[in-house]
Amino acid sequence: RKEVEQDPGPFNVPEGATVAFNCTYSNSASQSFFWYRQDCRKEPKLLMSVYSSGNEDGRFTAQLNRASQYISLLIRDSKLSDSATYLCVVNSRTGFQKLVFGTGTRLLVSP
Amino acid sequence: GAVVSQHPSRVICKSGTSVKIECRSLDFQATTMFWYRQFPKQSLMLMATSNEGSKATYEQGVEKDKFLINHASLTLSTLTVTSAHPEDSSFYICSATEEGGTEAFFGQGTRLTVV
Numbered sequence: 001r002k003e004v005e006q007d008p009g010p011f012n013v014p015e016g017a018t019v020a021f022n023c024t025y026s027n028s029a030s031q032s033f034f035w036y037r038q039d040c041r042k043e044p045k046l047l048m049s050v051y052s053s054g055n056e057d058g059r060f061t062a063q064l065n066r067a068s069q070y071i072s073l074l075i076r077d078s079k080l081s082d083s084a085t086y087l088c089v090v091n092s093r094t095g096f097q098k099l100v101f102g103t104g105t106r107l108l109v110s111p
Numbered sequence: 112g113a114v115v116s117q118h119p120s121r122v123i124c125k126s127g128t129s130v131k132i133e134c135r136s137l138d139f140q141a142t143t144m145f146w147y148r149q150f151p152k153q154s155l156m157l158m159a160t161s162n163e164g165s166k167a168t169y170e171q172g173v174e175k176d177k178f179l180i181n182h183a184s185l186t187l188s189t190l191t192v193t194s195a196h197p198e199d200s201s202f203y204i205c206s207a208t209e210e211g212g213t214e215a216f217f218g219q220g221t222r223l224t225v226v
Contacts, residue, residue: 004154008152041220041222042220043204043217043218044155044204044217045217046214049214087154087155098145098157099145099157099206099215100157101154101155103152103153104154
């Protein structure tokens, strides 16, 4: 079983739609959680950290469920520019940046 | 945010040759840098953790004699792919974290093609 699992997609949605991605992780000792965005042939860039209480940044909302060991990302009012691969990332060691990446979920937003 | 610069962005080399990839933290000191590899349609896989002034820590299954890592200063780590073969063709990317920070900053990546 992979340490971080995501549905690879692609998710094809029209502009303005709301789309949600889920991610599960296997290491219950994981401490930190992130969503990164990766455009084709580019480096990943941090989209947002995920906190236990849930957090929102504009059109993006992230949730963490430690009991079920899953993380979610909700994107509202999708834009064409949101088309990318969204990577669920888990820091599996306390105080040490060993980031474990999911395979990513590809989002395609169409006009 | 902090900037990590990686060079070259793209390299094509002949089978059997060696290729060096540089990763620099431009505006902060990175005591630890990380090297990842990403094959098409797959996730980033951590290859090794590079610690300034000491030997790198390699992940299971990564050959340390093939992927030489040197972290000679607080702002520079290098990855050398020795005796490259076509199966080494991949996207190699480094990241670094500021001391005490939680965000990982990535270099732009290096697309290696071995012919």
